[in-house]
Amino acid sequence: xxxxxxxxxxxxxxxxxxxxxxxxxxxxxxxxxxxxxxxxxxxxxxxxxxxxxxxxxxxxxxxxxxxxxxxxxxxxxxxxxxxxxxxxxxxxxxxxxxxxxxxxxxxxxxxxxxxxxxxxxxxxxxxxxxxxxxxxxxxxxxxxxxxxxxxxxxxxxxxxxxxxxxxxxxxxxxxxxxxxxxxxxxxxx
Numbered sequence: 001x002x003x004x005x006x007x008x009x010x011x012x013x014x015x016x017x018x019x020x021x022x023x024x025x026x027x028x029x030x031x032x033x034x035x036x037x038x039x040x041x042x043x044x045x046x047x048x049x050x051x052x053x054x055x056x057x058x059x060x061x062x063x064x065x066x067x068x069x070x071x072x073x074x075x076x077x078x079x080x081x082x083x084x085x086x087x088x089x090x091x092x093x094x095x096x097x098x099x100x101x102x103x104x105x106x107x108x109x110x111x112x113x114x115x116x117x118x119x120x121x122x123x124x125x126x127x128x129x130x131x132x133x134x135x136x137x138x139x140x141x142x143x144x145x146x147x148x149x150x151x152x153x154x155x156x157x158x159x160x161x162x163x164x165x166x167x168x169x170x171x172x173x174x175x176x177x178x179x180x181x182x183x184x185x186x187x188x189x
Contacts, residue, residue, distance in 0.1 A: 003036075009031065026057070026059075028054075029055050096117075098116075109136045145184075
């Protein structure tokens, strides 16, 4: 059908190293607006609007000693409205990844990371927290490397995300591997 679709997108990315904090900050924002027409279940032709906003804040330290930090925070919000309906459909989520990086010696590295995910900010009773750890040793001249990874330390069983709009509900559910550890070895030649 010869109907127009209007889309507008705006992106912003700002990154700055702050010497006295020995840290890098990066902000990335995205905004999308869509206006389109559709027919659902033999309805009249109706106009729809979707507004999507994503904001990501990244932070990383670069201290001259053995301990550093890294963090990524993401907030997403989408709002869908249809002509002739008073109800609007909102999906908001929050995600945080925080890592502690320990390098006690030049060739030894230990990382502990926590991932928090809140798929629906209006229902705080359903959230997910994952904890992972990795230990690496790298030989002189990068000849070989050995590592030990511990994954899903809180033993989360599944991950689920639900999104609603005026004509559908989408459920994404994934069964996760139980808590496990992995030994890795690599050789460079």
